[in-house]
Amino acid sequence: MKAMYEKIKDEKNTKARLGKIHTNYGTFDTPMFMPVGTRATVKGLTKEELKEVKSGFILANTYHLWLRPGSKIIEKAGGLHAFMNYDGPILTDSGGYQVFSLAKNKEKDIVEEGVHFKSHIDGSALLLTPEKSIQIQNELDSDIAMSFDECPPASASYEYLKQSVERTLRWAKRGKAVHSNPKQALFGIVQGGAYKDLRKFSAEETVKLDFDGYSIGGVANDGESKEEMYQAIEYSIPYLPEDKVRYLMGVGEPIDLIEGVIRGVDIFDCVLPTRIARHGHAFTKHGRCNLHNAKWKEDFTPLEEDCDCYTCKNYTKAYLRHLITTKETLGGRLLSIHNIRFLIRLTEEIREAIKTDTLLAYRDSFLAKYKSQK
Amino acid sequence: MKAMYEKIKDEKNTKARLGKIHTNYGTFDTPMFMPVGTRATVKGLTKEELKEVKSGFILANTYHLWLRPGSKIIEKAGGLHAFMNYDGPILTDSGGYQVFSLAKNKEKDIVEEGVHFKSHIDGSALLLTPEKSIQIQNELDSDIAMSFDECPPASASYEYLKQSVERTLRWAKRGKAVHSNPKQALFGIVQGGAYKDLRKFSAEETVKLDFDGYSIGGVANDGESKEEMYQAIEYSIPYLPEDKVRYLMGVGEPIDLIEGVIRGVDIFDCVLPTRIARHGHAFTKHGRCNLHNAKWKEDFTPLEEDCDCYTCKNYTKAYLRHLITTKETLGGRLLSIHNIRFLIRLTEEIREAIKTDTLLAYRDSFLAKYKSQK
Numbered sequence: 001m002k003a004m005y006e007k008i009k010d011e012k013n014t015k016a017r018l019g020k021i022h023t024n025y026g027t028f029d030t031p032m033f034m035p036v037g038t039r040a041t042v043k044g045l046t047k048e049e050l051k052e053v054k055s056g057f058i059l060a061n062t063y064h065l066w067l068r069p070g071s072k073i074i075e076k077a078g079g080l081h082a083f084m085n086y087d088g089p090i091l092t093d094s095g096g097y098q099v100f101s102l103a104k105n106k107e108k109d110i111v112e113e114g115v116h117f118k119s120h121i122d123g124s125a126l127l128l129t130p131e132k133s134i135q136i137q138n139e140l141d142s143d144i145a146m147s148f149d150e151c152p153p154a155s156a157s158y159e160y161l162k163q164s165v166e167r168t169l170r171w172a173k174r175g176k177a178v179h180s181n182p183k184q185a186l187f188g189i190v191q192g193g194a195y196k197d198l199r200k201f202s203a204e205e206t207v208k209l210d211f212d213g214y215s216i217g218g219v220a221n222d223g224e225s226k227e228e229m230y231q232a233i234e235y236s237i238p239y240l241p242e243d244k245v246r247y248l249m250g251v252g253e254p255i256d257l258i259e260g261v262i263r264g265v266d267i268f269d270c271v272l273p274t275r276i277a278r279h280g281h282a283f284t285k286h287g288r289c290n291l292h293n294a295k296w297k298e299d300f301t302p303l304e305e306d307c308d309c310y311t312c313k314n315y316t317k318a319y320l321r322h323l324i325t326t327k328e329t330l331g332g333r334l335l336s337i338h339n340i341r342f343l344i345r346l347t348e349e350i351r352e353a354i355k356t357d358t359l360l361a362y363r364d365s366f367l368a369k370y371k372s373q374k
Numbered sequence: 375m376k377a378m379y380e381k382i383k384d385e386k387n388t389k390a391r392l393g394k395i396h397t398n399y400g401t402f403d404t405p406m407f408m409p410v411g412t413r414a415t416v417k418g419l420t421k422e423e424l425k426e427v428k429s430g431f432i433l434a435n436t437y438h439l440w441l442r443p444g445s446k447i448i449e450k451a452g453g454l455h456a457f458m459n460y461d462g463p464i465l466t467d468s469g470g471y472q473v474f475s476l477a478k479n480k481e482k483d484i485v486e487e488g489v490h491f492k493s494h495i496d497g498s499a500l501l502l503t504p505e506k507s508i509q510i511q512n513e514l515d516s517d518i519a520m521s522f523d524e525c526p527p528a529s530a531s532y533e534y535l536k537q538s539v540e541r542t543l544r545w546a547k548r549g550k551a552v553h554s555n556p557k558q559a560l561f562g563i564v565q566g567g568a569y570k571d572l573r574k575f576s577a578e579e580t581v582k583l584d585f586d587g588y589s590i591g592g593v594a595n596d597g598e599s600k601e602e603m604y605q606a607i608e609y610s611i612p613y614l615p616e617d618k619v620r621y622l623m624g625v626g627e628p629i630d631l632i633e634g635v636i637r638g639v640d641i642f643d644c645v646l647p648t649r650i651a652r653h654g655h656a657f658t659k660h661g662r663c664n665l666h667n668a669k670w671k672e673d674f675t676p677l678e679e680d681c682d683c684y685t686c687k688n689y690t691k692a693y694l695r696h697l698i699t700t701k702e703t704l705g706g707r708l709l710s711i712h713n714i715r716f717l718i719r720l721t722e723e724i725r726e727a728i729k730t731d732t733l734l735a736y737r738d739s740f741l742a743k744y745k746s747q748k
Contacts, residue, residue: 039696039697039700039702040693040696041697041702041704043702043703043704044703044704046704047688064700068696068699068700069671069692069695069696069699073671073672073692076672076674077674077690077692077693083690083692083693083696084693085688085689085693297443297447298447298450300450300451314421314459315459316451316457318443318447318451318457319414319451319457319458319459321443322413322414322442322443322457323413323415325442325443326413326438326442328413328415328417329417329418329703329706329707330415330417330418330420332703333703
């Protein structure tokens with residue numbers, strides 16, 4: 001079967017929703033945070049550790065897997081689940097975001113057919129089209145595929161964005177036409193930058209194409225303010241159907257998860273928890289903790305006393321600091337486990353607050369403790 | 375109690391011995407291979423994974439832990455076991471080898487008191503003495519401590535080595551005099567390079583000092599040939615007591631484990647399995663496997679069909695190659711698990727061969743398959 005969303009409950013005071021996604025690998029609760037497994041591995045975690053942090057979907061990157069090892073090899077392996085031996089649900093992105101952000105020298109030529117660009121690995125000339133993106137994702141055999149979209153920079157003009165939104169709609173239609181994996185759901189993507197009318201237009205027209213779920217894109221580029229991100233959600237959500245899941249791409253700051261859910265978002269993904277872990281930083285309820293700091297030298301307590309993750313149950317800040325300052329890989333790995341579990345625990349608390357219609361109070365108490373300081 | 379060796383059986387056709395080491399963390403069979411946890415972490419493995427590969431002792435480096443985080447901090451944490459939350463036995467080296475190999479610009483001044491050198495981290499002037507080495511190891515609270523010895527290069531002259539062996543004996547005596555941890559065994563180290571009479575002298579005089587076990591040093595510097603290494607063992611072993619354990623430091627090539635055991639060695643340690651793993655190489659019964667090789671691109675079989683390690687039970691060479699070529703840390707980690715388990719499985723097979731007095735036949739059949747090619 002295709003991954004399918006089921007709404008369970010609306011929160012009384014906000015647009016937040018409690019729901020479930022039914023997949024071939026089990027049923028998972030929303031709101032949900034998806035760890036990112038760029039190249040068929042979530043950096044720092046084994047599949048067993050992903051289960052232990054209670055991960056639902058993970059995200060894998062079509063662009064990276066297309067280039068290495070190649071989608072044909074993954075298809076021969078029996079698909080992405082078999083290739084990486086992972087028996088949980090996987091969402092693949094379209095490759096669009098990476099083409100726009102990673103292409104060598106940022107040189108790219110956007111034409112109606114698709115995007116001509118040069119590989120960031122060897123500079124070879126490549127063309128990614130809506131059809132090609134879907135074909136690759138069909139071969140990867142992920143549980144949810146994304147439509148190929150253009151991701152314009154935050155600085156793009158209204159005129160440019162208007163044309164871009166229209167082209168992304170034509171691309172979405174072309175991708176849907178060639179989608180041929182009956183076990184794979186296909187999501188559409190709403191673009192339109194910070195413009196209310198473009199978001200409305202993009203959302204309404206994308207919904208007319210009838211996808212299995214909808215994503216809000218263009219909010220995690222460089223340059224948007226938090227206000228613009230929240231507005232982009234507010235401008236898009238009213239036009240999305242109640243019975244389909246809503247996915248905010250590339251967002252992983254704790255407060256943004258809460259604010260996103262309040263505005264009606266169901267799923268998030270972000271590299272943030274693993275990326276800051278590799279730089280020695282941990283999420284805590286009191287803000288980010290920088291393990292390089294000398295004040296942890298003789299602190300023999302866990303990162304968070306009430307955290308149920310492997311790292312907090314087993315290791316002290318003094319030991320983590322030692323691993324981080326000596327650049328031992330176990331350090332980044334232990335912080336990755338904690339940081340992913342932190343965001344997943346956050347979604348568990350958010351779900352609890354939706355059940356009891358207390359999400360706004362939850363946000364306020366979270367903010368009262370949390371400081372963005374490092 | 376102190377870690378204690380118990381000999382179980384001599385092999386009929388060689389000097390190989392089957393034995394056990396009783397420790398406060400359980401009893402472990404010898405011959406044994408010890409993974410190296412340089413800075414209180416075996417690179418690439420958690421403590422759970424160390425149990426899963428059936429690791430006995432692990433080795434931690436006194437020099438590295440003295441510099442970072444400092445032995446006083448580890449003492450405050452409750453010792454090395456508490457600091458790294460590891461409930462298996464730990465052996466610490468004396469720091470001597472690192473002082474001689476890692477000191478900044480290799481500048482060092484060996485005097486009767488000890489060795490003056492500069493930290494490889496910040497260039498600060500340091501002095502390591504036999505007393506200081508033992509004091510640090512007492513603070514680390516390892517299960518086995520090593521005497522502080524000089525590790526001269528393979529190119530050292532007979533005259534130099536003679537003086538060095540005599541000084542190492544005086545250092546061993548001084549270290550033993552200040553050793554004050556009743557739960558910690560203390561080992562002496564036999565030096566003497568490639569010279570039969572120096573090895574004999576060093577072994578006999580060290581044994582007179584009555585240590586809990588004996589190590590054969592000076593065989594894993596750069597420059598010795600395999601023949602010199604095997605000779606150094608043969609020159610030392612006859613003078614070591616039957617009822618004490620024998621430890622060959624820094625040796626981890628599969629064939630050297632077999633040849634070492636044949637000559638009477640009980641314990642080995644080496645960074646090789648984790649180091650080659652990080653460079654994308656795996657031990658197999660047919661020689662080293664280089665995962666960078668394009669021939670593994672579509673090989674959906676495990677590294678070794680009959681291997682019981684986590685990596686072989688879960689992942690294919692195609693996936694491992696993908697992780698290694700894309701520099702994903704999971705790759706080095708999975709190969710580390712396999713490589714350590716490979717050497718530990720080798721010791722299991724060696725023990726089986728000792729039981730049945732077939733060690734020479736085992737060596738021949740191992741060599742018939744194994745090629746050192748990459």
